[in-house]
Amino acid sequence: MSLVKIDNLSKSFDNNFALNDITIDIKGKMVTGLVGPDGAGKTTLIRLMTGLLDKTSGNINVLGYDLPKFSHEIQKDIGYMPQKFGLYEDLSxxxxxxxxxxxxxxxxxxxxxxxxxxxxxxxxSDFDSFLAKNLSGGMKQKLGLACALIKKPKLLLLDEPGVGVDPISRRELWDIVQQLIKDNVGVIWSTAYLDEAELCDEVILLDHGKILFNGNPNELKKTMNNKVFKLVGSFENKRETLRLALKNDKVKDGVILGNSIKLVCEDEKFLPKLNQINATNCKYEKIEPNFEDGFMNILNGNFNSDSPLSSELKTLEKIEGSLIEAISLTKKFGNFTATNNVSFQIKQGEIFGFLGPNGAGKSTTFKMLCGLLHPSSGEAKVLGLSLEKSSYKARKKIGYMSQKFALYGDISVIENMKFFAGIYGLKGKEKDNKIKSMIKIFELEKYLKYPAKDLPLGFKQRLALSCAVMHNPSVLFLDEPTSGIDPITRREFWNHIYAMVKKGMTIMVTTHFMDEAEYCDRIALIYKGKAIALDTPHNLISQVGKNATMEDAFIELIKRNKNA
Structure with a gap:
């Protein structure tokens, strides 16, 4: 039985097509995934199905009713959870x-x-008296889902419910949805996480308002058979080897996977020669593709790994010892301990991942290391300077990109850039030149007069990153910089991160994308305010099992700590 039938549907805004002549038949008793880059048309399609938007042309039938004529009848039988769900923060x-x-x-x-x-x-049940604003990200999403289910729906529409949610909470959300399928509720799940898309029964892949693929995720994976390889062995410098490999025209994509490198190439015979990519002590192994490989291929993703930011940044002076130090850091809010006696050191040029479930204390620790929060006890140091005793000197060397978009939403892109350049002490010609180069690097030209709040999410993040690095900081703190943005834009961000590290910048990053965790040199895993593990991604995965993933390691190490 079809829950949604769409024929030749188009929707335009100011003569720009968000959806362009698409035809879909969505069946019941299954999870249908909507995936695609930022601006692909996913949210527009969901809002059209709910009757909240009017079509430009074509036909939409939901649960046997035609839209927009029977929108009231449809809305009585559907549940809808938008990206920014309307929870009332001051209500329990x-x-x-x-x-x-x-x-x-x-x-x-x-x-x-x-x-x-x-x-x-x-x-x-144990949290029914908690105010919504005091819930973790995962709990907020579960409450939003519960509100969408308050009237038992026949069709549930979820617009990126996993954004900003840790892997444990995402699995819990998925388990809840699977139970709904057993109760004959059809589910449409829009997602930026391609591991989620791989779990769906059917996937609709959109780009620029067009359908590029519609079918079982395994069908897309199969198109990449014999095209995905792992480079294993002893590397002099993994990031440099990846950069050199991606310069080869035949290599379409590549990422770091812990102690190895994954490369996508049309044919094994076209793989780069090992001596050309500083990998003489390594070898290639054929591996099974995943959904993301098919996704990148169908979107013609082709990455050369060169970031234009590289030529703009100055090479930083070599510094011995630790650039970032957390020394028994503790932060209490009343009787609640958000960060509990956390210690670690980060050397120059390291990418240090900081992982943990929602509410574990990551952002609190971040803010203490940036000088935005005073510790209850312990000390935070950057470049050997105490953030309590020499906060001004230390902050001049720090770049910070917060978890929530923290720029000024009501002023334009260019005004934000001028404001932050001034805050970081840039003046005159240097300030003008720096802003011009950031506009070009992050492709912000057509958005300069837009209020920052009206930017597409990917461009909001580009603007935030440009403002955080324009003063050439020695240390950069990135708090979930890629949350909610599509895999292509995430690749672009990590190209910039690699370029910054090559120039001697030290980067501390939090993420809920477990594949991104594997791009880091070392990882600290925090749970209930305590650092429960600190090691390389490869060693953390090895603690769990030979064929484990980073997500398996994340969940298992937390489970062990719970039971300890």
């Missing part, structure tokens, strides 16, 4: 559910039972 979990129950006209005598049922279903 239970009060949010009660509000949505009343908005959905649930009979009074059924409300309490339905709320109790959903609290149990989403494992939020």
């Amino acid at each position: 979990v239970k009060e949010n559910l009660l509000l949505y129950a009343k908005l959905q006209e649930i009979p009074k005598n059924e409300i309490q039972n339905r709320i109790n049922e959903l609290l149990s279903f989403t494992n939020l």
